[in-house]
């Protein structure tokens with residue numbers, strides 16, 4: 001077991017109608033002038049935005065709003081939010097939406113804390129943040145886990161770079177989680193979300209040595225639960241219990257819990273997906289599903305005990321005398337699961353067809369973003385990324 005820090009300061013309010021408590025929560029956390037940040041139309045259509053505003057009004061809390069955050073949130077919107085929030089003297093960022101909205105709110109919060117600096121410098125790792133205004137969310141999709149995570153992922157639309165910045169400063173103050181709010185999601189978003197949730201745990205699971213029994217059991221239980229519920233929701237999207245399980249799993253999968261003692265995790269699939277998101281604007285979870293099987297086949301021999309355990313404990317395959325065969329059966333079972341929930345298992349099924357030149361560009365950018373190399377199951381470099389993108393075509 002490796003040493004670890006575990007820090008999850010986010011207060012969770014979970015259950016039906018909990019969004020009505022948002023005003024009291026903002027007040028309790030000291031917010032006086034709030035920027036309500038949201039995405040396209042979904043929070044408006046469902047009436048959620050009005051309910052949240054009413055909850056703030058009840059507490060006499062000043063608020064302005066800014067919508068229009070798109071999936072793979074853009075730096076331009078962050079700058080727009082920064083200008084508005086600065087002009088209005090905003091002291092609290094309330095995201096009403098999913099990972100994209102929360103991340104856009106986090107980036108605005110960083111920008112407000114150090115207005116003299118360009119916030120993009122954080123994402124290019126030119127500097128570390130010294131501050132971040134308080135952020136909280138009313139979550140509408142179980143997926144990214146940004147509601148409890150220290151991560152923030154922004155796309156610079158001018159350069160096509162999708163980059164992340166991780167810092168405990170941006171861990172949200174509270175997360176309002178009503179599973180009913182996710183019932184209006186299109187199936188593709190629900191299942192992309194389930195895929196992303198699983199991947200946050202899988203990225204931490206496939207590491208070299210130093211694993212911890214309890215962490216592994218939590219990880220495997222989370223993965224089995226999400227798989228079961230993803231299949232339920234594929235045919236029964238209004239199932240409250242399944243929505244609730246997935247929502248809670250989403251928060252726990254990326255708040256650090258499933259990585260305790262595991263030495264940091266792999267995160268190559270995420271790094272490679274971020275390039276796909278930056279270049280082709282694909283849905284994050286579906287992009288991960290399209291990369292993972294090729295990554296797994298590329299690295300499994302170097303991390304065999306974990307792949308064997310995964311196959312048996314998570315995918316339920318019968319162990320073979322030959323460990324490699326068991327590992328490969330586990331990867332194949334995962335692909336079959338992705339297909340059952342309507343997810344792609346390669347780039348063609350994802351709906352994109354990158355040229356050789358684009359693959360070289362993505363591999364180069366992925367390596368640069370990682371400082372040359374990335375991975376724990378197997379340490380990979382630019383040339384490895386090229387091979388995996390090619391395998392995934």
Ligand code: NZQ
Pocket residue numbers: 038039040041042043069070071072073097098099100101103140141142143144145146149150151152153181182183184185186189193196254270277284285
């Ligand atoms: O914009 P609206 O109209 O709200 O539509 C959204 C959007 O089109 C829709 N949606 C959300 N809630 C809905 C709904 N539609 C109907 N009913 C609802 N209740 O769903 C679409 C996707 O929303 P988005 O916020 O993009 O989803 P997600 O939570 O998957 O976030 C994806 C972003 O998070 C990043 C991803 O890379 C991507 O940019 N990630 C952030 C992480 C973090 N901060 O910790 C970690 C992740 O690994 C990930 O990289």
Ligand code: ZN
Pocket residue numbers: 144196199200270284
């Ligand atoms: Zn993710």
